[in-house]
Amino acid sequence: MKKDRNIPVEKNKHYVMQVEDIGVNGEGIGKVKGYTLFVEGALPGEEVEVRAVKVKKNFGYGKLLKIIRSSEHRKEPSCAIAKRCGGCQLQHLSYEGQLQYKTKKVQDIMERIGGLKDIKVLPTLGMDEPYHYRNKAQFPVGKTEDLNIGFYARRSHDIINTDECEIGHPINKEIIRVIKGFIKAFDISVYDEVKHRGLIRHIVTRTSHHTGEIMACIVINGRSLPNTVTLIEALKAIEGVAGICLNYNQEKTNVILGKEIKMLWGKEKIVDYIGDLKFEISPLSFFQVNPIQTEVLYNRALEYAGLTGEEVVWDAYCGIGTISLFLAQKAKQVYGVEIVEPAIKDARNNADINGITNAEFFVGKAEVIIPEKYVEGIKADVIVVDPPRKGCDGKLLNTLVEMAPKRIVYVSCDPATLARDLKYLVEHGFEVDQVQPVDMFPHTTHVETVVKLNLTL
Known part of the structure; x- marks a missing residue:
């Protein structure tokens, strides 16, 4: 492909630039010879070395190679997989910086x-405490060489194997540990979204901020899950678990939950509050996270x-x-x-x-x-x-x-x-x-x- 002479940046070349702003998706924005580059992971006020990885007529994308001068708001992400996971985009930015960014964005x-x-x-x-605030978590389940339960990597459906999340409830770690052990002990198949085969697709958890109640839901590509008595007994032993259920989703879709729920044990709904108001929440209910x-x-x-x-x-x-x-x-x-x-x-x-x-x-x-x-x-x-x-x-x-x-x-x-x-x-x-x-x-x-x-x- 012939290079556009009006574009001063070439693909795969390295450049040094000053980061001037931050975009709506959290990318650092700067200019090289007047040409705009979006660079994931770069922050305003920084001087960075980047490689141009995608060059369009009016703007391009760069890969962050080196931070020459760091922002006062830069911090080390508290999550080990923050740079790969698609859930958080701003863990490298101080919380004060995040709030300033969102005000400016609006x-x-x-x-x-x-x-x-x-x-x-x-x-x-x-x-006051901007961690572990989410009352709902959705863990995709898959298999490559080994069993993978975790979160999707950015811009893909590759599963990063993890049982921890800095913005999710800490109890999820124990729930994932139990279900992962159950899958391995009974050699239960897990879902392959390309072939549309395998049984367990997702694990969905809901927790109540005010009552401490927890609901664990296993999403399956089928109508039954073998050896559920063993699974129920293991999950019941986790403090706070109030309900365990199956969700049937046999559709070839990216939608996580199907429309039908079967309770295996416990409450069909957990209770939470917003102010003085009481709300009953099922696995299919919408409730602010x-x-x-x-x-x-x-x-x-x-x-x-x-x-x-x-x-x-x-x-x-x-x-x-x-x-x-x-x-x-x-x-x-x-x-x-x-x-x-x-x-x-x-x-x-x-x-x-x-x-x-x-x-x-x-x-x-x-x-x-x-x-x-x-x-x-x-x-x-x-x-x-x-x-x-x-x-x-x-x-x-x-x-x-x-x-x-x-x-x-x-x-x-x-x-x-x-x-x-x-x-x-x-x-x-x-x-x-x-x-x-x-x-x-x-x-x-x-x-x-x-x-x-x-x-x-």
């Missing part, structure tokens, strides 16, 4: 995509809603009703809508077990249900939206504008689609009051953001 995207240049993004709310920061996020959303007890509130994309029930404690009436029917079933059950009677839930698309109910006469004073990564549907945004609530509280897991939707709402009569990032996922590039918008018309 600020930059608000300006670049949303055109919101006069918006002040508040400092990201972090954790960081309960400590979820409470921080929801309290800020509740503050932004500004409820006095007289308001009617819509909660779009309500999931299992976590935000809805938080709001119902302060609102006159809350309506939640979610397309996933089992989630709505969980939402109604969660309302019942908390004695909340002023929350009603609907199954369907938010962009369909809310306009229908608006025509029927349900007009909200406050609307909360917590959409998936793709952001709000255009029809829903139109309805929000037409309904003209006093306030909109937008909870987002993707700053880019958030900025896009905020731009539309600002252009149609709302103003952004506050933007608050919350670090739900320390040591990763992900950031949650909650935004308060007021009606100006």
